[in-house]
Amino acid sequence: MIEVQNLSKRYGTTVAVDGLSFTIRPGQVTGFLGPNGAGKSTTMRMMLGLDRPTGGRVLIDGEPYRLLPEPLRRVGAMLEASAVHGGRSAYGHLLWLAQTNRIPRARVREVLAMVGLESVAGRRAGGFSLGMTQRLGIAGALLGDPPVLLFDEPVNGLDPEGVVWIRNLLKGLAAEGRVVFVSSHLMSETALTAEHLIVIGRGRLLADTTVRRFVEANSRSYVRVRTPDPERMRDALVRAGVRVERAADGSLEAYGTEAAELGELAAANGLTVHEVSAQRASLEEAFMELTGDTVEYQAGGGRR
Ligand SMILES: Nc1ncnc2c1ncn2[C@@H]1O[C@H](COP(=O)(O)OP(=O)(O)OP(=O)(O)O)[C@@H](O)[C@H]1O
The missing domain is CATH 3.40.50.300 (P-loop containing nucleotide triphosphate hydrolases)
Structure with missing residues (x-):
């Protein structure tokens, strides 16, 4: 020891x-x-x-x-x-x-x-x-x-x-x-x-x-959905009790659900989807989040 x-x-x-x-x-x-x-x-x-x-x-x-x-x-x-x-x-x-x-x-x-x-x-x-x-x-x-x-x-x-x-x-x-x-x-x-x-x-x-x-x-998992009609998709998800967030690139991130379930929900609501994919934030991202404020040298930022 x-x-x-x-x-x-x-x-x-x-x-x-x-x-x-x-x-x-x-x-x-x-x-x-x-x-x-x-x-x-x-x-x-x-x-x-x-x-x-x-x-x-x-x-x-x-x-x-x-x-x-x-x-x-x-x-x-x-x-x-x-x-x-x-x-x-x-x-x-x-x-x-x-x-x-x-x-x-x-x-x-x-x-x-x-x-x-x-x-x-x-x-x-x-x-x-x-x-x-x-x-x-x-x-x-x-x-x-x-x-x-x-x-x-x-x-x-x-x-x-x-x-x-x-x-x-x-x-x-x-x-x-x-x-x-x-x-x-x-x-x-x-x-x-x-x-x-x-x-x-x-x-x-x-x-x-x-x-x-x-x-x-630290491993955030969610389903990413890309659709030309994010507002209606979001409403459908919320009605189904799914927590959803809008990502910076316009896609939706649905938590606590599976990709297959989401695809079916889209079909049932007559919505077009361009992507439905399971995502998992990497451990490296979680580590960077934990240690981010302690990094000695950062690209662009110099010494903090
Ligand atoms: N002999 C020394 N004299 C002066 N400063 C030192 C000395 N050894 C380490 N340091 C400083 O102490 C801090 C910790 O360094 P250390 O090498 O222990 O970090 P580390 O986590 O092993 O990093 P790395 O992954 O880059 O090897 C740094 O700011 C380093 O510049």
């Missing part, structure tokens, strides 16, 4: 993390979401004792990271995948990590196989693609077989096959009873992987909820 307690971090006048408190439990993937600059990486660095909090603390299974004996066996992390000595081979890099943490040499081959880098184990890590570098970072996190895993934007640079692979890997690690904490700035990707969600903006907690609840609360 990871407990973040009233955590803050200030860099000069910048407040990167502002009084964050939440708990991450084992056995499920927890997504850590926020727009660029929200404070995700800073929070993760403080979890690992790489940055000192201005206030508050993080406990990992009841203790601060710096007091954990053999930390690589307790917490695995992939923060900056590029933090690899470019001259070393993938095998050499992992072996060095293993040896400095009293992890048996045989484990290096195991994790190379787990991340699919066996065939390039002898190649210089400096020549790796972004996706391969990510996989090497993940191998490093898994090396000590730790019960707690932190990943900062692990899908960055992966191709679609790699994205599916990491999704399954993270779920599998959580199903084994581990704490799996994964940052992302993509809501839709996180919804496919995580069960729990922590959303932050400008260093503050915006949501601590299950993905299911977030999806239910």
Whole structure:
């Protein structure tokens, strides 16, 4: 379990993390979401004792990271995948990590196989693609077989096959009873992987909820109707007890009904329709709505 307690971090006048408190439990993937600059990486660095909090603390299974004996066996992390000595081979890099943490040499081959880098184990890590570098970072996190895993934007640079692979890997690690904490700035990707969600903006907690609840609360579904006679269509819908709104483009949005029902209603009233389609506002839209006021830089608006 990871407990973040009233955590803050200030860099000069910048407040990167502002009084964050939440708990991450084992056995499920927890997504850590926020727009660029929200404070995700800073929070993760403080979890690992790489940055000192201005206030508050993080406990990992009841203790601060710096007091954990053999930390690589307790917490695995992939923060900056590029933090690899470019001259070393993938095998050499992992072996060095293993040896400095009293992890048996045989484990290096195991994790190379787990991340699919066996065939390039002898190649210089400096020549790796972004996706391969990510996989090497993940191998490093898994090396000590730790019960707690932190990943900062692990899908960055992966191709679609790699994205599916990491999704399954993270779920599998959580199903084994581990704490799996994964940052992302993509809501839709996180919804496919995580069960729990922590959303932050400008260093503050915006949501601590299950993905299911977030999806239910935020995916607006409705039926869009385009018709040359929106007034009569609207009257017919209202008479049938359907809540209806006029969209900016002139179409109607009908809530709490189905497309088929709406088509029949139109036919029964002798109305022409050009479109009847089921719509669902995307999770990405819901996420942008939640974090909109906290975005550091916005197109056209500059810094807010
Ligand atoms: N070492 C530092 N010195 C000064 N400011 C910093 C430092 N590290 C982070 N910041 C600032 O703290 C804020 C939070 O940054 P952080 O990198 O934690 O956000 P993030 O959510 O991880 O963003 P991204 O998705 O872009 O990586 C930003 O305003 C950033 O500019």
